[in-house]
Amino acid sequence: MRFAPVAAALSLLLAVQASVGTAEELTPDPRAAMLIADGRAALADGQPQKAIDAFEAALAVDPAYTPIFLELAEAARREGLQGKAIKYYRETLSRDPDNFAAISGEGAALVEKGAIEKAKINLSRLESLCGAECEETRQLAGAIARGPQPKVLRAEAVMPEAVVSQN
Numbered sequence: 001m002r003f004a005p006v007a008a009a010l011s012l013l014l015a016v017q018a019s020v021g022t023a024e025e026l027t028p029d030p031r032a033a034m035l036i037a038d039g040r041a042a043l044a045d046g047q048p049q050k051a052i053d054a055f056e057a058a059l060a061v062d063p064a065y066t067p068i069f070l071e072l073a074e075a076a077r078r079e080g081l082q083g084k085a086i087k088y089y090r091e092t093l094s095r096d097p098d099n100f101a102a103i104s105g106e107g108a109a110l111v112e113k114g115a116i117e118k119a120k121i122n123l124s125r126l127e128s129l130c131g132a133e134c135e136e137t138r139q140l141a142g143a144i145a146r147g148p149q150p151k152v153l154r155a156e157a158v159m160p161e162a163v164v165s166q167n
Helices: 004-023 030-044 048-061 067-078 082-095 100-113 116-130 135-146
Strands: none
Touching: 030 048, 030 067, 048 067, 067 082, 067 100, 082 100, 100 116, 100 135, 116 135
């Protein structure tokens, strides 16, 4: 009985300290932050492959910083690699299940692949989490309304077979 007040005070102190430790925002390693900035600049310049390289380097420097996966997913989508982007979005969701940007981005990538029904599941999840007026919900709803974009054919894809004939 003599130790009950001390034990209660000690447990309260530990509980407060633990909650403060988990509440602080995770910041990237300074080297990773520099690589992320380089990747964003490359995306802004229209160089998605260079951005992917920078983001992957940042991920190697700081693998615990989850927002890098969102950056990688965006760069992969701009490169036309929707499957890879979906993988990055799902990695983000495995680390942070209620990440609105990842849910919306995965849904948009699914639309780009033609999986409209799966994207609608993401839309309903977003609507239940943050409502219909949430920015991510509006973005995904717009992507679903636009539908999948037609694939662009390159000239090499429609080249006729070479026929050799004698003159």
